[in-house]
Amino acid sequence: MYIHAFAFRWNENVKEEQKVRVKEEILALQGKIPGLLETHVGTNFSGRAHGYHFAAVMKFTDRSALDAYGPHPVHQELVRWLMPLVEPVEMDFEATSSSKPYSS
Template sequence: MIEHIVLFKFKDETTNEQKEEGMKRLRHLKLELPGILDIQSNHNFSDRSKGYEMGLTVRFTDKAALENYGPSDQHQAVVSYLKSIGMVDTLAVDFEISEEK
């Protein structure tokens, strides 16, 4: 399995309602793209976030599913929306989940 983590930073003018809509669109990708096992997104509440206001985690079946996700039309439509509402930066980390025995 692959874990994909993204942090988002927005302009001050971006409203919570706009961010909520962005998270809704991100979570909906589970219904649109193959290989997504779980997807979560919400507002940050930590004071250690260095200005990143929203987080996303996506768990994929494998690397091929992750590689399909990024350039897909559905994902790119959400990215376009996030940019249109004032997304100014993202930080992403991807790693393989090992099953310890």
Template sequence: MFEHLVSFKFKEKLSASKEKELLDALYSLPSQIPGIIQLTTGSNETTETGNIQGYTLGLRVTFTDQQALLDYGPHPAHQSFVSLLDGLIDNVIVIDYPIV
């Protein structure tokens, strides 16, 4: 299995409706993209004030294997989600690793 972690930093605070749109789009991905075992996402609710550096949305996707992760990037459903981020993102951190 392969883990895909993403932290999103937005240029400005998202409206409740925009955040819901992004979350709904993310939650729809497992039904559209083969190889996703589990997907969790949500707003950052940490109490560690010194470390969040403006990253307010997290995503974790578990894939069957590295090839499923590689196929996810260009998949039309994923690219549709990416298009929703146009103009909103200040920075993104991505970490991918095998589960051992």
């Protein structure tokens, strides 16, 4: 499984309705991008986020699906109006996981 994760710092003067639209439009990519399995978005509540306000994680079936996401026309349409609103940081990685349950 491949993961695309990102966080945004909102630029000055971004309005609350624009923030809501960002969340809605990112979630709306689900079902429109081949190989996109899951999309999770949320507003940061941690004091450790270095000023990043919003984050998302997307799961893709494979590397080719993740690679096709960036240039996909639906994603590019979103990027055109979104990028002037944010200072982003992005990461892509192949996920590995443990089947071992967490214990404290």
